[in-house]
Amino acid sequence: MPSRKFAEGEVVRGRWPGSSLYYEVEILSHDNKSQLYTVKYKDGTELELKENDIKPLKSFKQRKSGSISSSPSRRRSRSRSRSRSPGRAPKGSRRSASASHQADPKEKEKEKEMRREILQVKLTPLVLKPFENSVSVYNGEPEHTEKNATPYKNKQERVILSTEDSYIATQYSLRPRREEVKAKEIESEEQNRVTKGPAPLGSFQVTTPQRKDLEFGGVPGALLLMLGLPACVVLLLLQCGRDDPGLLQLPPPLPALHELWETRVCGLYLLWFFLQALFYLLPVGKVVEGTPLVDGRRLKYRLNGLYAFILTSAAVGAAAFWGAELCYLHTHFLQFALAATGFSVVLSVYLCVRSLKAPRHELSPASSGNAVYDFFIGRELNPRLGAFDLKFFCELRPGLIGWVVINLVMLLAEMKIQERSAPSLAMILVNSFQLFYVVDALWNEEALLTTMDITHDGFGFMLAFGDLVWVPFTYSLQAFYLVSHPHDLSWPLASVIIALKLCGYVIFRCANSQKNAFRKNPTDPKLAHLKTIHTSTGKSLLVSGWWGFVRHPNYLGDLIMALAWSLPCGFNHLLPYFYVIYFTALLIHREARDEHQCRRKYGLAWEKYCQRVPYRIFPYVY
Numbered sequence: 110m111p112s113r114k115f116a117e118g119e120v121v122r123g124r125w126p127g128s129s130l131y132y133e134v135e136i137l138s139h140d141n142k143s144q145l146y147t148v149k150y151k152d153g154t155e156l157e158l159k160e161n162d163i164k165p166l167k168s169f170k171q172r173k174s175g176s177i178s179s180s181p182s183r184r185r186s187r188s189r190s191r192s193r194s195p196g197r198a199p200k201g202s203r204r205s206a207s208a209s210h211q212a213d214p215k216e217k218e219k220e221k222e223m224r225r226e227i228l229q230v231k232l233t234p235l236v237l238k239p240f241e242n243s244v245s246v247y248n249g250e251p252e253h254t255e256k257n258a259t260p261y262k263n264k265q266e267r268v269i270l271s272t273e274d275s276y277i278a279t280q281y282s283l284r285p286r287r288e289e290v291k292a293k294e295i296e297s298e299e300q301n302r303v304t305k306g307p308a309p310l311g312s313f314q315v316t317t318p319q320r321k322d323l324e325f326g327g328v329p330g331a332l333l334l335m336l337g338l339p340a341c342v343v344l345l346l347l348q349c350g351r352d353d354p355g356l357l358q359l360p361p362p363l364p365a366l367h368e369l370w371e372t373r374v375c376g377l378y379l380l381w382f383f384l385q386a387l388f389y390l391l392p393v394g395k396v397v398e399g400t401p402l403v404d405g406r407r408l409k410y411r412l413n414g415l416y417a418f419i420l421t422s423a424a425v426g427a428a429a430f431w432g433a434e435l436c437y438l439h440t441h442f443l444q445f446a447l448a449a450t451g452f453s454v455v456l457s458v459y460l461c462v463r464s465l466k467a468p469r470h471e472l473s474p475a476s477s478g479n480a481v482y483d484f485f486i487g488r489e490l491n492p493r494l495g496a497f498d499l500k501f502f503c504e505l506r507p508g509l510i511g512w513v514v515i516n517l518v519m520l521l522a523e524m525k526i527q528e529r530s531a532p533s534l535a536m537i538l539v540n541s542f543q544l545f546y547v548v549d550a551l552w553n554e555e556a557l558l559t560t561m562d563i564t565h566d567g568f569g570f571m572l573a574f575g576d577l578v579w580v581p582f583t584y585s586l587q588a589f590y591l592v593s594h595p596h597d598l599s600w601p602l603a604s605v606i607i608a609l610k611l612c613g614y615v616i617f618r619c620a621n622s623q624k625n626a627f628r629k630n631p632t633d634p635k636l637a638h639l640k641t642i643h644t645s646t647g648k649s650l651l652v653s654g655w656w657g658f659v660r661h662p663n664y665l666g667d668l669i670m671a672l673a674w675s676l677p678c679g680f681n682h683l684l685p686y687f688y689v690i691y692f693t694a695l696l697i698h699r700e701a702r703d704e705h706q707c708r709r710k711y712g713l714a715w716e717k718y719c720q721r722v723p724y725r726i727f728p729y730v731y
């Protein structure tokens with residue numbers, strides 16, 4: 110096994126590509142194959158460096174930066190040109206293209222000198238004390254836990270290894286700090302300029318690095334999930350439809366193939382999907398921008414989920430009024446689930462094929478280069494047909510709204526099958542709780558834009574199947590169960606369940622809203638009472654309020670609500686509790702994924718947060 114000199118989390122000096130200057134960096138990871146280290150500069154820039162370009166901290170003499178910007182020539186060069194460096198601010202004066210066309214050797218020498226100065230002056234402002242976000246220097250106590258205020262600037266430090274003018278032509282993969290990347294235009298302008306200078310910065314690429322440490326158990330895990338999840342849906346639905354859905358009962362035999370396929374069901378499913386697509390295209394609702402992409406662009410999204418919901422309600426109401434047999438959905442539930450599964454597979458294949466043509470910077474940071482894994486996690490981050498965003502659309506519309514329609518149909522089916530004049534209290538609770546959840550999601554549609562599904566995961570089988578099949582057909586299991594397994598719920602018990610649901614909702618909504626408001630405007634006066642920890646990325650972390658209670662208070666609230674959805678079904682069987690069990694596993698896994706990403710992003714600041722707020726989801730338990 111190849112040896113490596115530096116450990117993950119270690120703070121060292123990394124050579125800034127194309128220069129002889131070294132800056133403090135944190136080692137994020139090491140790739141045995143390419144022998145490259147992924148390092149993070151103080152401003153969040155991540156680069157891959159060779160071992161030769163990394164030196165231990167102790168091999169440097171440090172000097173303060175008090176004088177670095179004092180020379181007039183430096184001031185001049187700073188105002189005249191820009192260098193792609195860890196410290197470069199994205200905004201600033203533009204340099205005319207002609208300025209870099211210097212054929213004269215004297216001029217060339219001058220430019221060389223100027224570049225050296227630029228690199229010395231313009232590189233990342235570093236802190237005098239060790240890297241703030243480094244795990245290795247963590248002293249256990251937050252250094253800057255302050256009341257919510259605007260982030261401060263770090264002091265400057267400069268470390269120069271030697272004055273030799275050695276420029277190394279190396280191919281580096283550059284991922285600039287998202288918030289700071291202005292636009293492609295600036296990037297290409299800079300490339301045009303710097304390729305003429307001595308440092309080969311023009312060889313940088315704005316790309317999305319592909320993951321090596323795969324999630325979900327890597328390729329075998331992805332394969333297992335792709336085969337296991339559809340099988341699980343079929344099993345759950347078959348089991349739920351029988352009189353005694355006990356765990357010890359063997360699953361019923363699979364119906365004959367010709368019974369599973371119904372052309373009418375497929376037609377209705379397609380009608381549903383394209384009706385939702387039509388609603389999504391309606392030019393109503395505000396248009397907002399998503400989080401910045403790796404190349405600095407922000408995609409635009411139209412928020413009209415609530416309108417789509419209202420129009421769908423009107424369409425379903427009209428269909429019922431004109432005599433459509435809504436209970437057909439109940440009697441052909443498995444067939445609908447299979448039609449949706451087939452559709453999600455076709456969609457995943459389409460997404461996979463079109464992703465082959467996608468430029469590298471449009472790929473998801475979760476993708477790996479492995480065909481099977483990428484088919485599962487999705488290669489392209491934001492596949493779009495014009496302005497139609499396929500992932501954003503699927504995440505909230507056909508599945509989530511479909512879930513409400515399925516629940517309503519189950520309510521009607523319960524009345525029909527059990528010959529009731531009104532739905533049971535249990536069914537009313539399940540329907541209203543879940544309706545409330547979906548309306549809340551559509552009301553807060555914009556919040557979806559900052560979730561890891563939109564910003565990190567690609568659009569592949571996992572989300573296509575998850576959104577179109579898993580959500581509508583397994584999240585509605587309680588209502589489906591109640592159709593053939595009546596449960597008489599007393600009012601006192603119902604009141605306790607309602608109180609539990611409200612308690613869960615308050616935690617869920619307040620936690621999500623507090624974080625969203627803080628991320629939108631960290632200086633919001635309404636949040637001024639909250640304590641924060643600053644991070645070197647410029648963003649801060651909340652350490653009091655909901656986010657000081659546990660590290661994922663929103664998950665806690667969501668899980669409490671999930672329990673409240675199952676309790677109305679009683680305790681005769683485990684099946685109605687499937688959602689709580691699956692959801693606990695999903696959120697524990699999701700929390701671990703998020704922690705991993707936050708630790709990468711925020712380093713020591715995240716460690717400080719974990720120390721201040723030791724529990725992840727369940728206070729005093731986990």
Ligand SMILES: NC(=O)c1ccc[n+]([C@@H]2O[C@H](COP(=O)([O-])OP(=O)(O)OC[C@H]3O[C@@H](n4cnc5c(N)ncnc54)[C@H](OP(=O)(O)O)[C@@H]3O)[C@@H](O)[C@H]2O)c1
Pocket residue numbers: 559560561562617621624627628648649650651652656660661663664667699703706707718
């Ligand atoms: N029903 C379902 O099936 C289902 C499934 C999944 C999720 N959900 C729900 O969806 C909602 C969103 O969940 P999510 O998984 O996308 O993640 P989330 O918890 O909303 O967001 C995590 C992100 O919040 C930021 N953050 C973490 N700690 C912070 C702190 N102390 N201060 C400020 N920012 C902090 C970090 O991002 P930045 O620092 O980069 O901003 C982190 O990556 C949750 O309520 C969850 O329960 C529901």
Ligand SMILES: CC(C)CCC[C@@H](C)[C@H]1CC[C@H]2C3=C(CC[C@]12C)[C@@]1(C)CC[C@H](O)C(C)(C)[C@@H]1CC3
Pocket residue numbers: 334338504505509546549550557560562571572575576579580
């Ligand atoms: C391995 C598979 C079982 C994984 C399948 C995952 C998906 C079912 C979920 C991943 C992200 C989830 C999500 C919601 C629903 C379920 C997922 C698509 C969500 C739309 C539910 C309503 C919430 O209010 C929400 C909008 C925050 C949420 C976003 C994430």
